Structures are given as C-alpha cells and as structure tokens.
Amino acid sequence: MSEKVQKIVEIADDELILGWRDSEWTGIAPSLEEDVAFSSIAQNEIGHARALYELAARELGTDADTLAFDRDPGEYLSAPLVEERRMDWAHTIARHFLYETADEIRLAALKDSDDAEVAGLAAKMDREEQYHRLHARMWRDRLQDEPRFVDALEELWPAAVAVLPEELRPQMSERLQLDLPSNSLLRGFERGSHSEELRPLLDEMTMVRRSVPGATW
Amino acid sequence: MIFEVFRQEKKGAAFAHAGSVEAPDATFAHAYAHEQYGRRQESEALWVVPRDAIHEVHDFHDELHQTYHRVDGYPLKEKLRLARERAGGTAKSVDALSAGGG
Numbered sequence: 001m002s003e004k005v006q007k008i009v010e011i012a013d014d015e016l017i018l019g020w021r022d023s024e025w026t027g028i029a030p031s032l033e034e035d036v037a038f039s040s041i042a043q044n045e046i047g048h049a050r051a052l053y054e055l056a057a058r059e060l061g062t063d064a065d066t067l068a069f070d071r072d073p074g075e076y077l078s079a080p081l082v083e084e085r086r087m088d089w090a091h092t093i094a095r096h097f098l099y100e101t102a103d104e105i106r107l108a109a110l111k112d113s114d115d116a117e118v119a120g121l122a123a124k125m126d127r128e129e130q131y132h133r134l135h136a137r138m139w140r141d142r143l144q145d146e147p148r149f150v151d152a153l154e155e156l157w158p159a160a161v162a163v164l165p166e167e168l169r170p171q172m173s174e175r176l177q178l179d180l181p182s183n184s185l186l187r188g189f190e191r192g193s194h195s196e197e198l199r200p201l202l203d204e205m206t207m208v209r210r211s212v213p214g215a216t217w
Numbered sequence: 218m219i220f221e222v223f224r225q226e227k228k229g230a231a232f233a234h235a236g237s238v239e240a241p242d243a244t245f246a247h248a249y250a251h252e253q254y255g256r257r258q259e260s261e262a263l264w265v266v267p268r269d270a271i272h273e274v275h276d277f278h279d280e281l282h283q284t285y286h287r288v289d290g291y292p293l294k295e296k297l298r299l300a301r302e303r304a305g306g307t308a309k310s311v312d313a314l315s316a317g318g319g
Contacts, residue, residue, distance in 0.1 A: 031239065033239055033240060033245075033253070034249075036249070036253050037252040040256045041252070131252075134244075134247070138244045138245055142241070142245075
C-alpha cells in the first residue's frame with residue numbers, strides 16, 4: 001500500500017468507525033432535535049468514508065465494500081480515539097469536538113496535496129465538515145464549564161492528538177491551547193494500536209454481510 | 218425556545234414555512250434547522266426565526282361585505298351578463314367589452 005493510499009484508508013477508517021459510534025446515539029440523544037442532527041452527522045461521516053474507500057479501492061484494484069467490511073480487525077488503520085464505545089454524552093461531545101478539530105487540521109493539509117483528486121475530495125469533505133464543526137463548537141461552548149465535560153476533554157486529549165501525524169500535532173496544541181502529551185501518555189493511542197472495543201464493533205458491523213458471503217446485495 | 222423555519226426551495230423562490238425546531242439558542246437552532254431541513258439538499262436557503270419575533274395578526278372583519286377590496290370582488294361574468302342585456306344581446310358589443318375589460 002503506497003503512502004498516499006495508506007493515508008486515505010486511515011481517514012476512511014476513522015470516519016467509518018466514528019460514524020458508527022455516533023450512530024449509536026440514534027434514538028437516545030438528549031433531545032429529538034439533537035437525535036436528528038447527530039444521526040445526520042454520523043451518516044455524513046460514513047458518506048465521507050465511502051468516498052475515500054472508493055478512491056483507495058481504485059488504486060488497490062478492489063471495491064469500497066471490500067475495504068470497509070472484509071478486513072481483519074488488525075488491518076484497520078483507525079485511531080483508537082474513534083473506536084471506544086462511550087455511552088456518556090459528555091465524552092461523546094468531547095470526542096466529537098476533539099476529532100473535528102483534528103480533522104480540520106488534517107483536511108487543510110490534504111487540500112494542499114499534489115494529487116488533484118485527493119485535494120478535490122478533501123475540499124468537498126471540508127465543506128460538509130464545517131457544519132460538523134459548528135455543531136461541535138456550539139456544544140463545547142455550552143458544556144465548557146461542566147466538570148464532566150472538562151474531565152472528558154482532559155481524558156481524551158492524548159488519544160485525540162494521536163489522530164494526527166506527528167508533523168500536524170503542534171497545530172492541534174496551538175489551536176486548543178493545550179500542551180502536547182508526553183510519549184508515555186500517547187502509548188496505546190497511536191495509530192496501529194486498537195481499542196478492545198474495535199473487534200465487537202466490527203463483528204456487529206459486518207454481521208449481515210458475513211451472513212451470505214459473496215452475495216450481491 | 219421554539220424557532221420557526223422557512224425554507225427556500227430554489228434561488229429566487231419565495232420562502233415558505235417548513236416547520237419548527239426546539240433549541241436552547243440561535244446557534245443550536247441554526248445547526249438543528251440545517252440538519253432537519255437541509256440534509257437532503259432540499260433547500261437553497263433557510264430563515265430561522267424565534268417564534269416570539271413573529272407577530273401574528275388575526276381579526277379580519279368584513280361586516281359590510283366590502284368585496285371590492287378583493288380580486289374576485291368584481292365578478293366579471295356578472296358584468297358581462299348585464300352588459301349583454303344592456304346591449305340587447307348583440308355579440309359584437311359584448312366582445313368589445315370583454316376585450317377591453319382586463
């Protein structure tokens with residue numbers, strides 16, 4: 001897998017897994033309006049994953065579904081931040097806010113890519129992500145003095161930094177005015193490590209697809 | 218707070234009431250309206266308005282049946298019938314009246 005394709009699959013996996021996690025709030029979000037909004041954002045993330053997998057699949061001579069659903073858990077390139085199952089609204093919003101901040105930095109770098117196709121897709125995704133950021137920031141503004149939210153941000157900060165490649169991390173630190181975590185704090189959150197929650201998630205996510213292997217749906 | 222949402226389907230089209238969203242403030246209302254009334258690309262633009270900002274006006278009395286305020290206040294058919302009678306039923310004069318009576 002070339003460096004370019006690896007980068008695309010990393011982002012695709014992040015978006016797919018986070019989209020799945022966020023969709024776990026459908027029907028149980030704190031208000032009906034939030035239910036609709038958060039589910040819609042989750043769906044958008046999965047839509048971004050699809051577009052990225054399609055791009056990677058062309059380079060790899062496969063298709064998007066195969067990439068999304070037919071790999072072993074160890075082959076996923078998602079960051080541990082997006083894998084955790086967090087049935088707590090403070091953590092969910094903290095993760096959402098931190099992820100969107102990292103994603104904005106990552107997409108800005110991707111928009112400058114020499115590869116016109118990659119740069120174009122990044123620009124398209126970024127336009128939709130603006131609304132995710134609006135949503136994430138308004139919740140941050142609302143919860144920023146709540147101890148549960150403050151604790152959740154602090155707890156998730158190392159995992160959030162680890163979403164980004166090393167060269168982009170200082171931007172994240174500067175933007176949120178938080179010190180970069182030490183290497184020992186980052187251990188276990190770096191890409192390549194996986195949360196124990198990933199395997200059960202993938203089992204559930206691929207359940208229907210695995211029930212009739214090779215079927216055309 | 219309740220916010221009323223008006224939706225414009227195409228550029229230049231009039232905004233029409235689409236529904237409402239409940240939100241703690243204008244920023245949340247903006248985000249919720251965007252997801253509820255825009256995620257299927259069904260809207261060109263939205264107006265999101267606090268319900269309190271809308272002044273609803275009722276009580277339109279028409280005790281004296283002043284139908285001339287309305288477009289349909291002058292029933293043209295009736296006028297044509299009367300004109301026809303006055304003209305003694307000649308088709309020519311009725312046509313002339315009809316052509317000029319926009």
